[in-house]
Amino acid sequence: MAERVKVYEETKKGIPVWAWLLPLLLLLAPLAYFLTHRHPADSAPMVGSTAAAAALPDLGSVHFDTDKATLTPEGQATLQQAAAAMKANPSAHFRIEGFTDSTGSAPHNADLSEQRALAVAGYLKDQGIDGSRLTGGGFGAQKPTDTNATPNGKADNRRVELFSQPQ
Template sequence: MKKSTTGLLLGSALVVGLSGCASSASQSSGMGDTASSDRAWYQSPFVCGLAGGLVGGGIGYATSSDSDEDQGAAIGTTAGATLGALLCAEPNRTPAPEREARDTDGDGVIDANDQCPGTPAGVAVDAVGCPLDSDGDGVPDFQDQCPGTPAGAEVNALGCEEDLVLRDVNFEFDSAKLTMGAEQILADVAEKLRANDNVRVRIEGHTDSVGSEAYNEDLSQRRADSVADYLATQGVDRNRMRTIGYGESQPVATNDTDAGRAENRRVELGEWE
């Protein structure tokens, strides 16, 4: 066989063989460090370099004239070994800075340090990425309807020790129509209920003793319904709310004074279990 033909065949073998090794090495490296540790023996840069040197030397010898066969073989061996080692070398595995600094939930704590991934947008978190719980009652601030609960107090899913009186949730005189100030207060209640969407609530209406018992019971029911309807407009599922009108039957103060009657006219929010 002529030297030129031998050189062509050996060159083709070098390109095909080393390309295959490199392709396999690249696929393995894409599977992570575990996969790269299990690379086949023929994917090693050393083996690829050795094979490249042998084939390259053969190409150099086959394509050289009779007078410089040794020099051609030496050059081919060096070039082949270098090419083989480079093709099968491990890629640079230094993590990209942006990957290390990724903050998927946007809470200011990178994923590598975040013990509470998936925090809702805008929620204040602590140093390890968990929502703040200022009173330590187990209900995060962004869901807590009763912030500032005393330490060690037992609370319900709303973060309250007992039913919450919705202070300043008032109605127009002798009506179930909410005042503008009441709507502003209820908007904050709704925000926390949306964030605490696995909790169902009771909304209770109460009146003073002015008027008939039947009238007051009906008025308190309409007022409780009005609160629930407003919360529903703010994104709280109506099926999560139960309304009850107690009328004048559960006073918390005397009905003999203006101040006492004002306390009795109230709406309470509690957990519906």
């Protein structure tokens, strides 16, 4: 008698790829929409927030004469504009960073850059800015913005920079 033989097709068990890929795509679609259709300009920054500090105008740099920490008339004019911007944003805080050119020793330049930062902070306090809103220090000849090989480059490096900072 002939024996019957059953042939079975081997099938893979488990979930097909499309069955788990489709829900994943459905979850990612709203995220993609949000990222591509978000308009940050539509939301007004809150007072005292990081966005408000970032919205401040460039407060600028104050330049100094060689080996001096005395404010020039141009520097005072820049600081008057900066003080007006600071007063318009009473909850914002600011960082004052002083620098020198490469002339002189490193300890001397560190001290001079600190004196320059203090001169700027003192002037801003005299303009009515609360000192608790100001932080900073001197960095000597570190972080030059220009070459120290030319007189103009050195003049650019003798500066104090003002930055708004998050609270």
